[in-house]
Amino acid sequence: SIPEHMREAWRKFSPKGFTSKEDFEAECVRHIETTLARSLFNCDELAAYSGTALAFRDRLIIDWNKTQQRQTFAxxxxxxxxxxxxxxxxALDNAMLNVGLKNVAKQGLDELGFRIEDIINQEHxxxxxxxxxxxxxxxxxxxxxxxxxxxxxxxxxxxxxxxxxxxxxxxxxxxxxxxxxxxxxxxxxxxxxxxxxxxxxxxxxxxxxxxxxxxxxxxxxxxxxxxxxxxxxxxxxxxxxxxxxxxxxxxxxxxxxxxxxxxxxxxxxxxxxxxxxxxxxxxxxxxxxxxxxxxxxxxxxxxxxxxxxxxxxxxxxxxxxxxxxxxxxxxxxxxxxxxxxxxxxxxxxxxxxxxxxxxxxxxxxxxxxxxxxxxxxxxxxxxxxxxxxxxxxxxxxxxxxxxxxxxxxxxxxxxxxxxxxxxxxxxxxxxxxxxxxxxxxxxxxxxxxxxxxxxxxxxxxxxxxxxxxxxxxxxxVTNGITPRRWLHQANPRLSELIASKLGSYEFLKDLTLLNKLEPFVDDKEFKKEWAEIKYANKVRLAQHILKSNGVSVNPKALFDVQVKRIHEYKRQQLNIFGVIHRYLAIKSMTPEERKKLAPRVSIFGGKAAPGYWMAKTIIHLINKVGEVINKDPDVGDLLKVIFLEDYNVSKAEIIIPASDISEHISTAGTEASGTSNMKFVLNGGLVIGTLDGANIEITREIGEENVFLFGNLAEDVEDLRHNHFYGDYSVNPELLKVFECIKSGTFGDEAAFGALISAIVDHGDYYLVSDDFDSYCKTHDLIDESYKNQDKWVSKSIQSVARMGFFTSDRCINEYADSIWNIEPLAVKEEAEVRART
Ligand code: CBF
Structure with missing residues (x-):
């Protein structure tokens, strides 16, 4: 019903969206000068971020309008x-990558006098x-x-x-x-x-x-x-x-x-x-x-x-x-x-x-x-x-x-x-x-x-x-993650290396293509590059730790990471008790024995619900243990304990690519799926985990030889809990030594941590910390041994990534669409695709 001459006028004047560096710069400067009323002389990084974001927002909105029209007509x-x-x-980094114009923005910002990383970091x-x-x-x-x-x-x-x-x-x-x-x-x-x-x-x-x-x-x-x-x-x-x-x-x-x-x-x-x-x-x-x-x-x-x-x-x-x-x-x-x-x-x-x-x-x-x-x-x-x-x-x-x-x-x-x-x-x-x-x-x-x-x-x-x-x-519908953010954006060098071997970035749209990495599992040159990227990511995290916690950690040490919400069922308490156990072992070693140990950095992060007192106590214990261990001269680089403040998505993008081992150690049957397990493996980290949630399917996909499994099975949990009250049950003696150490005041006010101990000793150990402690510690010993053989470790890492195709959220969405929603994708003419692949 709209007359043709009007349509023509709209078509003529409707914005097309930038694709070149020059057009991006023009848009960015226009926003800085007119939308923000700033100039070259008072354009700080925040203003440059704002100009860039507004330029990209305009870019998105043009396609947003078309998408909505297309969907309405269809x-x-x-x-x-x-x-x-x-x-x-x-949103900015993600928008730049998804529309395939990050390089354009990088060059443009460079000319305008800014580093793209600094601009990205301005965003809340x-x-x-x-x-x-x-x-x-x-x-x-x-x-x-x-x-x-x-x-x-x-x-x-x-x-x-x-x-x-x-x-x-x-x-x-x-x-x-x-x-x-x-x-x-x-x-x-x-x-x-x-x-x-x-x-x-x-x-x-x-x-x-x-x-x-x-x-x-x-x-x-x-x-x-x-x-x-x-x-x-x-x-x-x-x-x-x-x-x-x-x-x-x-x-x-x-x-x-x-x-x-x-x-x-x-x-x-x-x-x-x-x-x-x-x-x-x-x-x-x-x-x-x-x-x-x-x-x-x-x-x-x-x-x-x-x-x-x-x-x-x-x-x-x-x-x-x-x-x-x-x-x-x-x-x-x-x-x-x-x-x-x-x-x-x-x-x-x-x-x-x-x-x-x-x-x-x-x-x-x-x-x-x-x-x-x-x-x-x-x-x-x-x-x-x-x-x-x-x-x-x-x-x-x-x-x-x-x-x-x-x-x-x-x-x-x-x-x-x-x-x-x-x-x-x-x-x-x-x-x-x-x-x-x-x-x-x-x-x-x-x-x-x-x-x-x-x-x-x-x-x-x-x-x-x-x-x-x-x-x-x-x-x-087993959960999944988007490889765009959790590989391409968080770990650009790894994504680039994979693309160089696979011939394109097509794997970001079809993650099963990662299986084409299998032939490179033993490729010397490829492994070297793979290991270099992990190391560079660890250096970046070490710098972050120095800045945020004031602790210097050795990037050559094994980075052992547990980042997620703090919850008793996720068992950060098991992890920190394991760390104390390790600390006690180091303290009792001769200097010769210590030399044989693989140095470790235990990294924690996560928020506790403000009213969840037990979770807050776990955070408190982790920090107090860190304070003691990090300055103990007997320990030196052999063990560091870091609690990273304010864990969030953008921190995850730095932490996850830098992990050697990550911990997914919930009591079997309690974690519905977990998705960070997928993110860590996709970034070449190995995992220690219980047979819980998606750990089980990850193990099936990547092979039992590439996962450090431990602990009791979901089917045994009920009986074990029953046994705590009515059976012939006693707390693991090694764990009791850890408790003695805490109670002796090694980590400050022992009364502050009493509830954590008594949940296990006096109140039935609902989360089976004691039952799993022995197998947890032994599995960590195994990890130490395996890490010493870097060559094999890197092969495991590559093989695991190659087998992670199943865990893309694209697969989930297709499953939901087929089996629950009964909807079809809309056919779209793709120009952006070409850009994104280059
Ligand atoms: O399914 C997504 C995630 O949801 C939770 O975080 C949740 O809030 N219920 C679960 O705890 C995770 O296991 C699950 O991956």
Whole structure:
């Protein structure tokens, strides 16, 4: 309907996007001078970063616009990925690499007087997540765009991301992370808003035409404002959208009547209450606390996202029954489960559909990913809390439960116990809504994130649902990582070396091509280059450690790394007890014996949830042990212990490529998958691990000979725990020596660490630290021996990388697309691909 002459004018003037160095420089300088109002004379690195980021943002937005148009015209089914966390890290480097213009920017910046590394380092991490779950969502966005899937992410635009961690006198201190000072990567859409209702009451009545009407009335309105973040694919012109919602008061700026009467504080109270909803990310990983504000966040985000999705669907003028042919919604954990209830509410209360027709649409639309079996992480919301905040939703939840239990009753008429076991409502005091059960009942597929984990959910926490629905509803999609960030961006030299042997960077799009490295496993020249790159990465990390911790470490030592959230089940305590054991061994050695030892640097990093006292105690112990060991002249370079402050995505990009060994040592059966294990191996590090999560599949892929496995199996955990209380059980004697050392005050105030010891000695050692201690230490001895044979070590490293093709998040996304979402990629004409490969 748009006249041709108008189209022509638009075509003529629409920006094309730079591809040359000169055009990049022009864009960068234009932004510095006009957008930022700076000049050559006061352009510091931050301004140069801003100019570069804005130039690239423009570049992305041109492709973003085209992608959105293409997706609208193609009118295909889309996937909407609902995640309360997106741990994106930095965007600039990623954008430059994905559009294939990093070299152009490097040369341009060089001419303008800046080093690209310094510019990249100016960026603040977008840290809208806690750990694995949020980072997985970020990898998935990268893969969905790279594979040209029509996909949107929906999340919250927290004003404060995960806190910044500082270490003071060995203790973790939390500092707010206000990251929005200058964020060039988002587009506020003040025209895209949704009013979201809370509280109020439900009015059910019959209207003049005799129809039953249900209306949710009064209460409080909060407005959701959209902020769009472009997500560029690698080597494609597809740029997808991540839409983050920010909350603001619906009633405008503030209450003028109150303001004029001098009641200044309550004049802004509404506004502040509304803004609180998207103010802060809850800093708990694998732990749910049942706070009202968290429930508000969840509903606010689900309601706004669904409204947006439905608005888009309605433009197609299709029948409601076609909704699942157009829309797939994936629930990243149970956090967005209220979206199920909200869609049912909209369909029956607003759109007038019959319950069953609506429910059929709902269940065909949703898929649910479970990320944990830990009981403390499974969400439950109290019925009174939901009743107060979302009265209509509670009624619908009760109805969903009723109809579900009726079908269960029909199938298992004699099993009353079954009804209470699978009920969405837990009959406790107060009653609780079991969100995982609601997610299962409201979805057509439920998946775990690694083979063992997916088996465990079927045989433990969800076993009754397997009886109810049959096994086909439950499936596995083993996690993966994007090789663009976790190899190409984090380890450019390794990526380049691989490309030189494979003939191109095609492996970044098809990671299975890495298997072409196998012939080089024993290639002398290749191994030399491989080892040099690892060494250079270790030198870089050693410099970082010197700067941040003031400790000089020897880059020739074995770098042993455990970086992840601090949690008892991940067992950083096992690691630090092992370090003390090693320390005691060194102290008791003769100088001759010491000479035979392989020097080590034990590197830790990770945040503890602010309220998780035991995890904070572990951090404290690591730091205190480091203080003593690092200055013990008997030990010297043989052992150093480093705790790296404020572990985040951009630090991971420095740490991971520098590791020789990384630790993935959770109690078997507790870590759903783990994804850092994949990142370390892809960067040529070997791993020590338990048979848990994705370690099992990594071992299967790369070969048992390339992994240092230890510890008890998941199937034995229950019996061992039982044995701790009722069997003939005693704590490992070597571990007791470690405890004696701590208790003697070697690492300062022994009382501070008492709880860590008594969890093992007096309280049943739930995480089996003692049971696994012997095999853990022996495996570390084996690592020492193996590391001495560098030649063999490097071969193992190459062989492992060559066999890592399976763990790309591209594979995951294709699996989700085929087996859960039923969506196809969109065909795209690729110009960017050519650039990215050169
Ligand atoms: O599936 C992604 C990751 O999610 C967690 O981090 C989570 O928050 N539940 C798990 O703990 C990881 O094992 C898993 O890799």
């Amino acid at each position: 009118d295909q089914k889309r996937i909407y990925y609902l995640s309360l966390e997106f741990l994106m890290g930095r 991490d977008a840290a809208l997540g806690n750990g694995g779950l949020g980072r997985l969502a970020a990898c998935f966005l990268d893969s969905m765009a790279s594979l040209n899937y029509p996909a949107w992410g929906y999340g919250l635009r927290y004003r404060y991301g995960i806190f910044k961690q500082e270490i003071e006198n060995g203790y973790q201190v939390e500092i707010p992370d206000y990251w929005l000072d200058f964020n060039p990567w988002e587009f506020p859409r003040h025209d895209v808003t949704v009013d979201v209702q809370f509280f109020g009451w439900v009015n059910k009545y019959t209207d003049d035409e005799g129809k039953q009407v249900v209306s949710w009335q009064d209460g409080e309105m909060v407005t959701a404002v959209a902020y769009d973040v472009p997500v560029p694919g690698y080597g494609t012109s597809t740029v997808n959208n991540l839409r983050l919602w920010s909350s603001k008061a619906s009633s405008g700026e503030f209450d003028f009547a109150k303001f004029n009467s001098g009641d200044y504080e309550s004049a802004v109270a509404d506004q502040q209450r509304a803004e609180t909803i998207s103010a802060v990310l809850y800093p708990n990983d694998n732990l749910e606390r049942g706070k009202e504000l968290r429930l508000k966040q969840q509903y606010f985000w689900c309601a706004a996202s669904l409204h947006d999705i439905i608005r888009r669907f309605k433009k197609t003028q299709r029948k409601w029954s076609e909704f699942p042919d157009q829309v797939a919604i994936q629930l990243n954990d149970t956090h967005p489960t209220l979206a199920i209830v909200e869609l049912q509410r909209i369909l029956i209360d607003k759109e007038g559909l019959e319950w069953n027709a609506a429910w059929d649409i709902v269940t065909k639309t949703f898929g649910y990913t479970n990320h944990t079996v830990l009981p403390e992480a499974l969400e439950k919301w109290s019925v009174p809390l939901i009743q107060n905040l979302l009265p209509r939703h509670l009624q619908i939840i009760y109805d969903i439960n009723l109809f579900f239990l009726q079908t269960v009753e029909r199938r298992f008429p004699k099993d009353r116990e079954m009804l209470s076991r699978v009920s969405i409502i837990e009959e406790s005091n107060p009653k609780m809504v079991r969100m995982a059960y609601l997610a299962i009942v409201g979805s057509h597929k439920v998946n775990g994130v690694a083979e063992l984990h997916s088996d465990l959910i079927k045989t433990t926490i969800f076993k009754d649902f397997v009886k109810v629905y049959g096994p086909d509803k439950f499936t596995n």
